[in-house]
Amino acid sequence: MHGITIVRLSPESDHVATVASWTYAEWGHLNPGYTADTWREAFRRECGEGGVPSVFVAMQGDQPVGTAALLAEDMDSRRELTPWLASVFVLPEWRGQGIASTLIRRVEEEAVACGVRRFYLFTPDQQALYRRLGWRDHEELRYRGEDVTIMLRRLET
Numbered sequence: 402m403h404g405i406t407i408v409r410l411s412p413e414s415d416h417v418a419t420v421a422s423w424t425y426a427e428w429g430h431l432n433p434g435y436t437a438d439t440w441r442e443a444f445r446r447e448c449g450e451g452g453v454p455s456v457f458v459a460m461q462g463d464q465p466v467g468t469a470a471l472l473a474e475d476m477d478s479r480r481e482l483t484p485w486l487a488s489v490f491v492l493p494e495w496r497g498q499g500i501a502s503t504l505i506r507r508v509e510e511e512a513v514a515c516g517v518r519r520f521y522l523f524t525p526d527q528q529a530l531y532r533r534l535g536w537r538d539h540e541e542l543r544y545r546g547e548d549v550t551i552m553l554r555r556l557e558t
């Protein structure tokens with residue numbers, strides 16, 4: 402974590418294309434309606450100025466190394482749940498240093514600041530990471546061909 406700073410990603414930033422390319426490589430196949438270009442432009446629209454939606458990046462100097470977002474919607478089959486912690490990703494060579502945990506805390510702070518008391522995420526395989534950060538299992542379901550857990554975080558406001 403030495404030298405890492407967490408910043409809000411603005412829609413005009415040159416880093417939008419870089420960070421969108423990571424999340425497209427990781428999750429684009431689960432969303433077959435998108436091309437790399439339409440994915441990037443949808444991602445750009447998530448880069449709000451505060452509250453929901455917001456995107457944060459972990460920076461090492463002037464290079465982005467990780468990201469996490471606060472979004473209104475992340476799961477077609479659970480549209481009644483909102484908002485969501487989404488798009489948590491750290492470049493492979495930067496993992497295991499607490500960068501994702503710090504990004505998740507930043508998204509939680511943003512949620513608290515805009516009055517959110519409960520928010521959600523879903524994950525196929527990172528339950529342990531989120532449980533350590535205070536998230537609780539909410540529901541198990543099959544989503545786009547994967548077994549996933551919806552997790553819930555209750556926030557003090």
Ligand SMILES: CC(C)(COP(=O)(O)OP(=O)(O)OC[C@H]1O[C@@H](n2cnc3c(N)ncnc32)[C@H](O)[C@@H]1OP(=O)(O)O)[C@@H](O)C(=O)NCCC(=O)NCCS
Pocket residue numbers: 402427489490491492495496497498499500501502503523524525527529530
């Ligand atoms: C999941 C992911 C975001 C985790 O990122 P990360 O920055 O490595 O996460 P953290 O460092 O905060 O925590 C991960 C591990 O490092 C450990 N860790 C945390 N702080 C640490 C530190 N200061 N020093 C050493 N290890 C540390 C944690 O205990 C945790 O251990 P684990 O391997 O048993 O889970 C990353 O692996 C990734 O991008 N994966 C692909 C995308 C993905 O699956 N995203 C989640 C979708 S739900």
